[in-house]
Amino acid sequence: MFLRATAKINLCLDVLRKRPDGYHDVRMVMQMVGMYDRLHLYASKRPESEKGPGRITLSVNLPYIPADENNLAVKAARLLMDEKGVTDDLKIRLGKFIPVAAGLAGGSSDAAMTMIGVNQLFHLGFSDEELMERGKKIGADVPYCIMRGTALSEGIGEILTPLPDLPDCGILLSKPSCPVSTKEVYGNLHVNELSRDDHPDVDRMLEALGRGDLKGICEPGCMSNVLELVTAPNHPEIGELEREMKRLGALNAVMSGSGPTVFGIFKDIDEAERACGEIRRRFPQVRSFATRPVKREEL
Ligand code: ATP
Numbered sequence: 001m002f003l004r005a006t007a008k009i010n011l012c013l014d015v016l017r018k019r020p021d022g023y024h025d026v027r028m029v030m031q032m033v034g035m036y037d038r039l040h041l042y043a044s045k046r047p048e049s050e051k052g053p054g055r056i057t058l059s060v061n062l063p064y065i066p067a068d069e070n071n072l073a074v075k076a077a078r079l080l081m082d083e084k085g086v087t088d089d090l091k092i093r094l095g096k097f098i099p100v101a102a103g104l105a106g107g108s109s110d111a112a113m114t115m116i117g118v119n120q121l122f123h124l125g126f127s128d129e130e131l132m133e134r135g136k137k138i139g140a141d142v143p144y145c146i147m148r149g150t151a152l153s154e155g156i157g158e159i160l161t162p163l164p165d166l167p168d169c170g171i172l173l174s175k176p177s178c179p180v181s182t183k184e185v186y187g188n189l190h191v192n193e194l195s196r197d198d199h200p201d202v203d204r205m206l207e208a209l210g211r212g213d214l215k216g217i218c219e220p221g222c223m224s225n226v227l228e229l230v231t232a233p234n235h236p237e238i239g240e241l242e243r244e245m246k247r248l249g250a251l252n253a254v255m256s257g258s259g260p261t262v263f264g265i266f267k268d269i270d271e272a273e274r275a276c277g278e279i280r281r282r283f284p285q286v287r288s289f290a291t292r293p294v295k296r297e298e299l
Contacts, residue, residue: 001117002039003117005039005109005113007098007109008105008145008256009030009033010030010257011030011031011205011217012200012202012223013257015191024156024189025156027152028153029151029152030141031293032150032293033292034291035098036097036098037094039114040092041121043089043090054089056078057089058094059093061095061096065094071107073094076111077092077114077118083134099261102180102257103180104256109141111138115131140158141153141157147296148296149296150209165296166217167214170266170268170269170273170291171292172275172276172279172288173262173288173290174279174287176261176285178235189226194226200223200225204216204221204222208222214265214267215251218251225254225255228254231258231260232255235260241253242262244279245279246264248278253265272290272291
């Protein structure tokens, strides 16, 4: 079985408070974009003499991605197969294309699509809601990666509301090579010290999405990410990329997730591709890619 795991961006990202359990309550608008990891899943029967829980093996095209039980795709498969007592073996072949630790939820999306695939492959009968409930145990973004499309994400990321599609546009993704740890970024965010203006106006973003108003969606203060206050000062390339994307015609450019990937929204794919060529010339060390938004039903 072949599946594509899609990358996401955060059209806006707000952190409301730190909870007593250490997690943060967030309010963010999520959007799938046309950048994919490739997943192949193969089921095989075990000989009668070797009964026991199904074995899961994974191979991956990048040496620095864990290929054992620490891989989020393996964790996702294990969770479902153990719950239903699957005794067949599963082989996962993962082709990573989504940059790793980039704020694009690559690992979460691999986990989400593995859950969808394993559910079909072994006829486990879970509904999407049941998969989302279980996905939460793997990671906060996994339920959204099962729902996909454009969505409002609240709580720690598990309270999801589908939203009207982002109008068609061009999206330029640029991933600086500096590593960023999501845990550290949240750890260094002091929510109580933020001013009102530091928080994106998520409600205004929701209204603009409702109107299908791309310019309104891209307004500063609306398309914005509170985590940039932590990540950007340590990585000047983030601000440089944003300025350059805007100079090249982006309606706006902000950081996705905890970074360091920056995305720019352009009127159409042609403009995004032109800007991508320029950005590649000016920032050869940065991985850049032009694409479009992906709707829920496209997947
Ligand atoms: P998010 O946007 O949710 O913060 P991210 O883009 O920052 O996600 P990922 O690419 O999902 O981060 O990977 C984070 C870490 O998870 C990596 O350091 C990697 O070692 C580990 N990991 C486990 N499984 C996977 C996987 N299938 N793909 C990528 N990374 C994985």
